[in-house]
Amino acid sequence: MKMIVANWKMNGNFNFVNKFVKEINKVNSPYEIIVCPPIALIGEFKDFRYHRGSQNCFYEEKGAFTGETSPQLLKEIGCDYVLLGHSERRSIFHESDDLILKKRNAAIKFNLKPIVCIGEKNKDGWREIVSDQLRLFLDNHMENTIFAYEPVWSIGTGVTPTVEEIEIVFDFINSLTNGKSLLLYGGSVNANNAKQILNSRNVSGLLVGGASLKIDEFTRIIQD
Numbered sequence: 001m002k003m004i005v006a007n008w009k010m011n012g013n014f015n016f017v018n019k020f021v022k023e024i025n026k027v028n029s030p031y032e033i034i035v036c037p038p039i040a041l042i043g044e045f046k047d048f049r050y051h052r053g054s055q056n057c058f059y060e061e062k063g064a065f066t067g068e069t070s071p072q073l074l075k076e077i078g079c080d081y082v083l084l085g086h087s088e089r090r091s092i093f094h095e096s097d098d099l100i101l102k103k104r105n106a107a108i109k110f111n112l113k114p115i116v117c118i119g120e121k122n123k124d125g126w127r128e129i130v131s132d133q134l135r136l137f138l139d140n141h142m143e144n145t146i147f148a149y150e151p152v153w154s155i156g157t158g159v160t161p162t163v164e165e166i167e168i169v170f171d172f173i174n175s176l177t178n179g180k181s182l183l184l185y186g187g188s189v190n191a192n193n194a195k196q197i198l199n200s201r202n203v204s205g206l207l208v209g210g211a212s213l214k215i216d217e218f219t220r221i222i223q224d
């Protein structure tokens, strides 16, 4: 089953979640739907028929790590997935591949499915950036790791790669991972381009930012 992951980033509030859950619960989606809201809102998803995810986690179970959230606790509050190494976390919070790897390993240990985000800032040189970001992850956990290819130049810009470009990148990633990991595409996905991207070769799902905050548009994206 292909996946559609909503990344709300630091958006949404209690009122919006209630509307969102009510409307999205009416949709019989053929896809695996995962919504990643700000973690403070997760309790409001108790009647949600689809999956919940977190936008981040720490790599320790508990301890003196002020401001962090443990993967075990995320599991306890109902998350099944966790986004890791989103480009905003890499650039604003200086997350390194080493740190993201530790988080990935902890997520697997506590039974959360990790979605590791990768992608180049500038279109030129994507091969080097993508293979560099993947290097540490080419290990024995690959079957349990989902990768989201999100070219940074496409995030929030309304500009997407062509289907041909996506297929070239995904063929390349698959050649590095030996086809062991599921690959998602993210970056300016909307109701008009979602199906075409979803049907591209080797694409197992979508990571949707801005369009997941518009209930009508997200409904169109997750419908058959």
Ligand code: PGA
Residues within 6 Å of the ligand: 007, 150, 154, 155, 156, 157, 186, 187, 188, 189, 207, 208, 209, 210, 211
């Ligand atoms: P966008 O964001 O869909 O708004 O481009 C995607 C993301 O950052 O995950």
